[in-house]
Amino acid sequence: MGEAREECGIAAVSAPEKENAAYYLYKLLLQQQNRGQLSAGITSFNSKRKMLLNTWRNIGLVNEVFKSHNEKFFSGLMEKFSGEKGIGHVRYATFGGNEKAYAQPFERKHGRKWKWFSFGFNGNITNLPELKKRLEEHNYNFILGNDTELIMHYLARGCRGDSKPKAVDVFSGLHPELDGAYSISFVNAEGETVLARDPFGFKPLVFGEKDGLIAAASESAALESIGIEKFEPVRPGGLVEIGNGIEKKFFCKSSRKAHCMFEWVYFANIASEIEGVGIYSARYALGKELAKIETEKMGSEHVVVPVPDTAKPAADALAFSLGVPSKEGIIRNRFVGRTFIQGSKRSDRVKEKYAVNKTITKGKKLMVVEDSIVRGTTTKGLVNFLKETGKAKEVHVRVSCPPIRFPCFYGIDMSAFSELIAAHEKTADLKTVETKLSEKENEKIRNSIGADSLAYQSIEGLVKGIGLPENDLCMACINGKYPTPVGEKLKQSAWENYNKGEAKRAYE
Ligand code: SF4
Structure with missing residues (x-):
């Protein structure tokens, strides 16, 4: 058909010791290219690097952004962005411009490690204008004016204060405000990696583990491409924390599911499965x-x-x-x-x-x-x-x-x-x-x-x-x-x- 396009695909990785999360993220994004061809990017977390979080993103297909045809450049990039954990994103624009500024992951720097975070988002916030206006009245500034920036402000708001909040509290602040579809992958400068899916579960998001490698992606076929054959969906309203292991929680109640039927009809990778x-x-x-x-x-x-x-x-x-x-x-x-x-x-x-x-x-x-x-x-x-x-x-x-x-x-x-x-x-x-x-x-x-x-x-x-x-x-x-x-x-x-x-x- 080729007449309607998905907005995005997201990914997250916690790599086994001595392995590079950036390389797994690149591979996951390659398998999700069907979900967005406008831009691609990753943020990696490396506890031994001054730049604890570091983001590489640009306009282009995954292989163009990572210049994988140029072996020297690609291995240099993988080295520079090597990390223990990280998140990734491919984008097609239904909102916002085609410039690099709109590419994700979206990183928000801060002096305090748990307030410094990056995230990728798949979906669309339907009440963006109203929420944006409300935040602007509280002196928030919007540069891009899109829903990604809105989510960034809400996540930042959830992190404010002198004591570090629990991830579930940060994400539960999103739910009463946002109307719409959102699957999110998130990492902060302490290496805490979180996946969240809106209470309706509009967009697919699965995660799994094998031999110490934990990964999540919009497409289950992407997980299989890195050897993870057993996976499960992030539950609607659910949150998955990837630390040393996997912890599943809920950040909000789900009154009903509403998985997008178009995923089965057209969007999703034919080798994937959604909700089984x-x-x-x-x-x-x-x-x-x-x-x-x-x-x-x-x-x-x-x-x-x-x-x-x-x-x-x-x-x-x-x-x-x-x-x-x-x-x-x-x-x-x-x-x-x-x-x-x-x-x-x-x-x-x-x-x-x-x-x-x-x-x-x-x-x-x-x-x-x-x-x-x-x-x-x-x-x-x-x-x-x-x-x-x-x-x-x-x-x-x-x-x-x-x-x-x-x-x-x-x-x-x-x-x-x-x-x-x-x-x-x-x-x-x-x-x-x-x-x-x-x-x-x-x-x-x-x-x-x-x-x-x-x-x-x-x-x-x-x-x-x-x-x-x-x-x-x-x-x-x-x-x-x-x-x-x-x-x-x-x-x-x-x-x-x-x-x-x-x-x-x-x-x-
Ligand atoms: S099924 Fe729902 S989410 Fe999917 S394309 Fe139609 S309106 Fe959008």
């Missing part, structure tokens, strides 16, 4: 659910074509269930890189990102499987490409996620109704907006993307495919039920903006 559910198996199950609602009568001309890479398991499952082949009619250009990702216009991206494999598509009736459709520009471009260049006879689009009818305020890059091809018509009362598309609406989208037919997953199929209880998932972008109070308020104001014809996003 493998991403691959969930995507495969979504394909099986799609097959149950298929109405097109299959014949010898039909071929299932996945939109690579995320839709492949769903396409394979659909093809298997329908008894037709699944073939690579669309090839992804793996070497396009960040310039494309951040740069060119959305409408131009399709031909930069994909090639059409005419030997598969020519004269065929294609069942093209997409993981999701947000703006529709990518799907439209692909359908056109398959017809014009690929000489396909027919292109039928199947989507393994239900229609995205509502914006996301929790850190996914789609925070205005006007960005969504499946948003309800402007004049409707928000309360009456159906989650299901009417036949007329489906037809309008089909027409707009130029497909011969269009079918979306049902909400029931999505829940069944993921396999977790419906109430444990956030599905606000498909059902309009926001798990947090400020999410509900933003929905209303985003709807008003949309009806006024303002393309304003929630954070503008």
Whole structure:
């Protein structure tokens, strides 16, 4: 799909004696590149170094930031940032600029060791403007004005005073104030390393241990890449302290879980698992659910074509269930890189990102499987490409996620109704907006993307495919039920903006 982007990925490491946490952090970030391609960085803690905490961060992909192609530079960097512990971060911006200043980890220096800390954050704080105003009234200064800086002020506030607070007290100060999604990795200049996850558990965060190596990451596949095969999620509202061992606590109560369904549908690394559910198996199950609602009568001309890479398991499952082949009619250009990702216009991206494999598509009736459709520009471009260049006879689009009818305020890059091809018509009362598309609406989208037919997953199929209880998932972008109070308020104001014809996003 490539139309919506995750905000970030985080990591933390406590290395065994004589090993370098910085190197493990680099490896963890490499495996989480899917979560953010704009910047990367690490902070290491070294008790023998004057600079107890030291941060390296910059704009670029992980390998660009660490210049791993330059062996001398890379080993020098690893030496300079060697440490016992540390945290790491990859970022995609849904808020804030593209400059280095916004790259994380965010370090806050202080003369007192326990007040000197660094942290990385994945998520989005929905009540940022209100909290920022409140802090400014108390003489706090904002340079960047983003939610990372806001969290920094709250953490700093939790550390004030003459006696060192417990980590759980520092983090419990966040909860009553912040509304939204936040998974945090934190280290201070005493080497205390902490992981925290908001009470809803929107964003994934897992941790594990092997032979004295303790690590945490947004993606479980990242932990496996450094040999940690046994891991568990940080519980919603939970805090994990990594000292000589691991201590699990709660910094706030969790009244319900709301894991982002989009992680299984699109964002997460296909080799990861979240809350015990493998991403691959969930995507495969979504394909099986799609097959149950298929109405097109299959014949010898039909071929299932996945939109690579995320839709492949769903396409394979659909093809298997329908008894037709699944073939690579669309090839992804793996070497396009960040310039494309951040740069060119959305409408131009399709031909930069994909090639059409005419030997598969020519004269065929294609069942093209997409993981999701947000703006529709990518799907439209692909359908056109398959017809014009690929000489396909027919292109039928199947989507393994239900229609995205509502914006996301929790850190996914789609925070205005006007960005969504499946948003309800402007004049409707928000309360009456159906989650299901009417036949007329489906037809309008089909027409707009130029497909011969269009079918979306049902909400029931999505829940069944993921396999977790419906109430444990956030599905606000498909059902309009926001798990947090400020999410509900933003929905209303985003709807008003949309009806006024303002393309304003929630954070503008
Ligand atoms: S609104 Fe949608 S994309 Fe955003 S957190 Fe909820 S499920 Fe995920």
